[in-house]
Amino acid sequence: MSQRKVLKNKLSAVFRRRLSRFADSTRHRLAHIDALPLMTLLGLLSGLLAAAVIVLFRLAIDLPSESFFSGKQFEDLPASARFALPLIGAVIIGLFLQALTPSHRQLSVAHVLSRLHHFQGRMPGANIIVQFIGGCLAQITGQSLGREGPAVHLGAGMASQLGQFLKLPNNSLRILVGCGVASAIAASFDTPIAGVIFAMEVVLMEYTISGFIPVILASVAGAAISKAVFAQTLSFAGLEGQLVSLWELPYIALGGIAIALAAGLFIKLQLLTLQMKSLPIVLKTSAAGLITGALAIFWPQIMGNGYDTILSSANGELGLQLLIALVFAKIIASAVSAGAGISGGVIGPVMVIGACLGAVLGQLGATFSPVGSTSTELYVLMGATAMMAAVLNAPLAALLAVLELSQSPDIIFPAMLMIVVACLATRQWFCHDGIFLAQLRTQGLPIETSPSQQVLSRAGVRSVMSGRCQSCSTKIDIEEARLLLKPKPNWLVLDSKRPLVMKAADLSRYLEEAEEEISEIDLLAIPGSRLQACPIDQRSNLFEAKTSMIEGEAEALIVTKQSRWQTVTIGVITQEDINNFYG
Missing domain, CATH: 1.10.3080.10 (Clc chloride channel)
Incomplete structure (x- = not known):
């Protein structure tokens, strides 16, 4: 092999080692x-x-x-x-x-x-x-x-x-x-x-x-x-709406109740469809397509995203009866399609439903309002916002989404009132905290979050582990003991039937107090505390570490990483370490 090739291989090996160390760091x-x-x-x-x-x-x-x-x-x-x-x-x-x-x-x-x-x-x-x-x-x-x-x-x-x-x-x-x-x-x-x-x-x-x-x-x-x-x-953009009078606020609150009823109906119908788990999925999607197609014969506005329908309803191009029909047709078609498993989202449909219902409220308000005409455009934007907020349980995201899409800051004040009423009524009457969490519960995959889980999930095990550890067998001679203690580790990871860790200080103290020359040391027999341990991958977060300790009935965790074809121990983490982080 030529010197140039040997040098090239050495440089390549050095580069790989440095890259690996950089990635690990x-x-x-x-x-x-x-x-x-x-x-x-x-x-x-x-x-x-x-x-x-x-x-x-x-x-x-x-x-x-x-x-x-x-x-x-x-x-x-x-x-x-x-x-x-x-x-x-x-x-x-x-x-x-x-x-x-x-x-x-x-x-x-x-x-x-x-x-x-x-x-x-x-x-x-x-x-x-x-x-x-x-x-x-x-x-x-x-x-x-x-x-x-x-x-x-x-x-x-x-x-x-x-x-x-x-x-x-x-x-x-x-x-x-x-x-x-x-x-x-x-x-x-x-x-x-x-x-x-x-x-x-x-x-x-x-x-x-x-x-x-x-x-x-x-x-x-x-x-x-x-x-x-x-x-x-x-x-x-171009849709504008201003509150005509503060006397409209009770009517807006009443509109929030109407939005909540529509949101509850949408969620219930989707979950009912989702519960039909025994039916083949091709049968469910075909039924959903049949329902959508049948409704689209009479109300083609329900097809697709339907954002043009929002603009039409705001501009007064749709009559009152058509708007009411679109609300129910869109709820049925979208909820059944999503529940049947067709690959699509619900945010767009619920905004269309809310906009059409808002247009209904706007037209009724303009007809019967004692304070003069109301702005249909305002009610369309408020309806879309409140419906999205109630179905998703995301009031702030809904408000900002419609605000950015319409570029109309005048909707913020009245929309906040309708959002609050719609979200509260949906949660209280229908006991749902958002369509996505409800879907997961129906599928048997509930999400439970707690303050401790959120805090512990933000940090990885490597952030609190002690990297000063040495692996060894349970029986070692005196020379091995001295070599283990030379880098001044905090922990010894014992290779036993069930992984154990012990403090290196216990071994050091035993060697200092020994009155005679020792040929072999049994680390399971010398004085000291040994903690039951189980392995955990270096990529895990502290919440996973806490869960692993509970499920494995362990007092400590051995942090490992994959290095080519072998598993390498890189640290030890104890319950005290996790408690100190959370505290």
Whole structure:
């Protein structure tokens, strides 16, 4: 072998070792709760990746739709096409999902929440592909669902894949998922602020500075990518509405009750459909497509996202009877379709339902109001906001989403009143704290969060472990003992039937107090305390560590990492360490 080749191999080996040490050092820093600069950079990367996928998703929907329908809206299609298109699409989606395993059919926002809270944000790549294909089919064939749910899943999934590829600790993976969600919302609807609040309020379910900064940057990246690719963005700009008189406030509160009733009906109907688990999924999706197609014959406005319906209702183009019919038709079609498993989101549909109901309230108010005319546009925007807030249990995200879409700050004051009434009434009367959590409970995957869980999930085990440890067998000679103690470890990890750890100080004290020369030392017999232990992966967070201790009936954990073909011990963590962190 030539000297040049030998030198090249040596340099390559040195580079790999340094890269490995750098990666290990970076993961160690990310395990700490204050690794904000690194998390901000990773948030930007995940935001760019999520936005790129959302751009592809939107193009995969828009280009075929423009080719097949020549720029026509679903309302412009003949009645036969409006009936056949959702039915055929639902059958195709059902056959596609039927060929998959049940785990691969888990899609949309509820799936993101389940993976985040039960699997520390590790999302499978296969479900992302299924969501992309199913979401495109649903939108192209005019299913009565939105693209928000698929967008959230795609954004969160790509961010999770990035974190898994880099082998990041689980506490960092959670924030990356939030970054992907915020970027996806911003890239889909040009609503960066709403993307941030949705990620924090609905997905992460907490507000922290360490989470806010990366999520904000990811949302900015998503909005920037979207603006660079798409000239026109979804917007309700031009819709304006002002409160005519403070005497309207009681009427607005009454409107919040009407919104709550519609929200409760939507949630109940979707959960009822979701409970039909024994039926084949192709049968459920086909039935949902049949219902949507039948309703679309008479009310084609229910097909697709329906954002043009919001504009039409605000402009007074839809009569009172048609608006009432659209409210019930959209509730039935969207709730059944989502419950049947068709790949689509519910945010868009509930905004349409709320807007139509708001238009009803506006027209009735204009007719019977004793204080003069009311603004139909204001009631449309308030209805869309309150319905989204009540169904999702996300009042702040809903308010900011409609505010960004309409660019009308005048809605804030009255909308806040309607939101509060709608959310309170929905929670009290229907006992639901959001459609996504209700879906998970129906599927047997409830999410229970506590303050301690939230705090412990923000830090990795590497942030509190003692890295000064040595592994050894239970019986050693005097020379081995001295070598073990030379680097001054805190802990000895004993290779026994069940892993044990003991303080190195106990061995040191035993050697100092021994009155005669010792040939062999039994570490299970010398004076000292030994803690029952079980292994835990270095990527785990402190909540997982606490859970592992309880389930394994352990007093300590041995932190390990995979190094090529072997498992290496890198630290020890005790219950006291976790308590000190939480305290």
